[in-house]
Amino acid sequence: MSTAAFGSPQKMGRIILLGLEEVIGRGGLEAVLQVGELEEAAQNVRSGLEERTFSFEAVSRLHQALEELYGPRGGRGLALRVGRSCFKYGLKEYGSMLGLTETAFRLLPLSTKLHAGAGSFAGLFNKYTDQQVRVAETDSEILWHIERCPLCWGRVADEPVCHLAVGLLQEALYWLSGGKVFQVEEIACHARGDERCTILIQKKPLT
């Protein structure tokens, strides 16, 4: 498998479609694609047409279509679940490249794992997607800054809307920590007029 194919937007698109289908079923997925007018984009992903990219605009429209179909609250809950599901599919595709699956890594203290995991996960986005992530840390928090966020691309909203990213990080943290739950919250969103999307993670787990 070539490096280009590995990191193609198609692969990311495929992960999102798989995550969506797992959460809302085949019928739900078809409805979302229809509302977002994304049938052709999805067809390109499924048939593996590498030259046709699954654009930021397509990702944003998928996210918005979830809200239109299921309402803002329902759509939010589903997007969180889709994000969690996407992490599992993403791990299958990219897990070995994260370098976090070796036994030695699993034996590290939690704080070290969080630091290394955040850096490694951000590096994956920066290397293989057009989405740019910057991680900042304090003693108690991790700030996950998304400089070019596909989820809210071109959107305008009153409150943060990048729920899929929140779900993705929740699941990443759950996996990284061996089953702990963390508080994860989007505190700034480009769609709301903020400069970038920022997700705040509390380092101390809730459970």
Ligand SMILES: [Zn+2]
């Ligand atoms: Zn965003």
